[in-house]
Amino acid sequence: MRMSLAIPTYNNISTLPEALASVVALKDRKNVELILSDDASKDGTREYLVAWAKNHSDEFYRCTLLLNEENLGISGNHARAFAAATSEYGLYIGGDDIVYNPDFIGELARSIADSPGLRIAKIDLEALHRPGNAIEKIYEHKKHFFTLSARKQFAALALLGNFLYAGPGTVIHLPTFRKVGGFDPRFRTYEDMPLFNHFLANGYRMRFLDVRGIYWVRASSSLSLAGFSGKREMFESENKIRREYVRLHSDGFTWYERFLFGRLDWSRWRKYPFLAVYPSWVRFRFVPSLLKKISRIRAYKKVKTLLDPPAELV
Numbered sequence: 001m002r003m004s005l006a007i008p009t010y011n012n013i014s015t016l017p018e019a020l021a022s023v024v025a026l027k028d029r030k031n032v033e034l035i036l037s038d039d040a041s042k043d044g045t046r047e048y049l050v051a052w053a054k055n056h057s058d059e060f061y062r063c064t065l066l067l068n069e070e071n072l073g074i075s076g077n078h079a080r081a082f083a084a085a086t087s088e089y090g091l092y093i094g095g096d097d098i099v100y101n102p103d104f105i106g107e108l109a110r111s112i113a114d115s116p117g118l119r120i121a122k123i124d125l126e127a128l129h130r131p132g133n134a135i136e137k138i139y140e141h142k143k144h145f146f147t148l149s150a151r152k153q154f155a156a157l158a159l160l161g162n163f164l165y166a167g168p169g170t171v172i173h174l175p176t177f178r179k180v181g182g183f184d185p186r187f188r189t190y191e192d193m194p195l196f197n198h199f200l201a202n203g204y205r206m207r208f209l210d211v212r213g214i215y216w217v218r219a220s221s222s223l224s225l226a227g228f229s230g231k232r233e234m235f236e237s238e239n240k241i242r243r244e245y246v247r248l249h250s251d252g253f254t255w256y257e258r259f260l261f262g263r264l265d266w267s268r269w270r271k272y273p274f275l276a277v278y279p280s281w282v283r284f285r286f287v288p289s290l291l292k293k294i295s296r297i298r299a300y301k302k303v304k305t306l307l308d309p310p311a312e313l314v
Contacts, residue, residue, distance in 0.1 A: 001113065005032050005035070005090070007023070007035070008094070019094075019099075030060065068080065072185060072188075075184050078191045082172075093169075100214070101213030122206065123214065187237055
């Protein structure tokens, strides 16, 4: 099975060599349609991509290089990249992410073949935190979400926001993508929420594929982490997406979902009435947060014990 792999970039010159080297290391790269789309970078990323494509394009089934003359934003850049895709299925990573498993494409193709009717899915994505190289399994405590119906998944994202976080590792059925819509260039800071909403609102449930192979790199230089640091802008974008997409399809909600949805904004208070309505969803929203807090407390106590001198020495 051929697979389209898009790598949208913007000012990634410090991380791009490692990302592209990981793609070249794929055993099934001859089945990969690689799409490189640069969003008017100013740090030498464009020049690096041009030189790299000349040296490595023959290693893939097809290698397409797109160079935007003006900055389209995250969603616009992703939209242009996927407009050039010709395979049945595609996925994307950032210019700072890493494909660490050389067998990833083959394993993903087999998993898709074993999942008839798959239209959109998440792989078992791992975050690589730098510095320190700590690894976090993004969906370890959120797998209950993937067992829900498309309508309930849509309601979860409508009421809770994008708690799935990562766009990389999203597997997309491209014919369906073109039919229902995908990335929306109007929202420059988010590419994944409109994509998820398009599929879920049209009845296509998001599935989970037990395939590992991508590190979603989280570092100070990461574009996604830089975006999350601008919380006000991110919340404003969430509210715009909420108005533009979610309200259009809220007629399928139950009366209590409409009540909650109509009165709750993107704030910390939305979670409390939500828990009363969907207590089973605690597993993928609040348990992970609690476990993280506990681990931080334990780590703090451990460090404090190591640093504090014994009582007899004081």
